[in-house]
Amino acid sequence: MNEFKFYNVGEGLFYRGSLNNHAFEFVYDCGSEIKYSHETIDNILRNDFIPKRNLDLLVISHLHKDHTNGIQQLIVYTGKPKKIILPYYYISSNNLFLKGFLFISGYDNDESQTILKSIFNNSDIWRRDEGNKYDNNNEYEFRVTNNHFFEDWDFVLLNKSISSAIAQQIEKDISKLIVNVKIEDYINKNPDKALKELTKIYKGYIKDLNISSTIMIHWPKYECFETSVLTGDAYFDKEIERKILDNICCYGYCFSHCRCRPITYFQVPHHGAEKNFSSISGTFIRKINNFYISFGFGNKYRHPCCNVVYRISSQKGSKIHFAYNSDEPFFDDDTYIIK
Numbered sequence: 001m002n003e004f005k006f007y008n009v010g011e012g013l014f015y016r017g018s019l020n021n022h023a024f025e026f027v028y029d030c031g032s033e034i035k036y037s038h039e040t041i042d043n044i045l046r047n048d049f050i051p052k053r054n055l056d057l058l059v060i061s062h063l064h065k066d067h068t069n070g071i072q073q074l075i076v077y078t079g080k081p082k083k084i085i086l087p088y089y090y091i092s093s094n095n096l097f098l099k100g101f102l103f104i105s106g107y108d109n110d111e112s113q114t115i116l117k118s119i120f121n122n123s124d125i126w127r128r129d130e131g132n133k134y135d136n137n138n139e140y141e142f143r144v145t146n147n148h149f150f151e152d153w154d155f156v157l158l159n160k161s162i163s164s165a166i167a168q169q170i171e172k173d174i175s176k177l178i179v180n181v182k183i184e185d186y187i188n189k190n191p192d193k194a195l196k197e198l199t200k201i202y203k204g205y206i207k208d209l210n211i212s213s214t215i216m217i218h219w220p221k222y223e224c225f226e227t228s229v230l231t232g233d234a235y236f237d238k239e240i241e242r243k244i245l246d247n248i249c250c251y252g253y254c255f256s257h258c259r260c261r262p263i264t265y266f267q268v269p270h271h272g273a274e275k276n277f278s279s280i281s282g283t284f285i286r287k288i289n290n291f292y293i294s295f296g297f298g299n300k301y302r303h304p305c306c307n308v309v310y311r312i313s314s315q316k317g318s319k320i321h322f323a324y325n326s327d328e329p330f331f332d333d334d335t336y337i338i339k
Ligand SMILES: [Zn+2]
Pocket: 062, 064, 209, 210, 233
């Protein structure tokens, strides 16, 4: 039996897959911005996860808090994941890039230390250069890795990541800013100023940190349904669409022409924000059977955007599912059926 679930964590994302009767367990993102996120995630872990059953794979789409602030809880409960995938892991000896990124994403020094520890503590971190194929464009690198984590299932990771050259430049600028003190001390001294200055550095090189979100696609090998596309907070453009379609092509295994495979489950990117979704083509949308939007009621970002909901709800035969939550833990899944 294979099970997949988007948990109701509200503004955030927490997705779990369990293949062949728990033989392969993986999680894609674990975080939430709602008030009772700690309790909500705790309940989910107790109900659905086996204590100390180390995850085979943990994929972190990007480091924003609403996708990562449950990771420590998850790792305490399940033990160290066997493999962790980060969207960019320009890992330097002092990790300035990651620490600065976590700080501007809302983590304080202690939280950022905890999360870095939980991520780096002995798990196998996948490095960018382990990918088997690169497509370079001017600013970012695309990573496409067709790796068999688990026999009978294919996993593909796609992302427009922040190149090491840019990450190194950001680290250099941060070093100049903090002069000879530790980044933690610089932040502690004047957090407001630190936030302003560090944000300025990152924004100077990267317009929106969501761009680097790792997209994960998984499907049973040799079968033409049950394809899931997880998007984190990624932006869509023609190139990403093409990459996804190329990857889910079954090359005749289903005795049909290429690109015939539907997308059975699709996580609407960035909690239904319009700018991440607006360039998705009608052709792509028509391939999708089930849309999932993970958002929190009354969130300050006004997710999901009604234009996004309108566009996907005019898609005949598809269903929209909301993995939501207000400040009350545990709503049940809600399903809208579109005739
Ligand atoms: Zn984000």
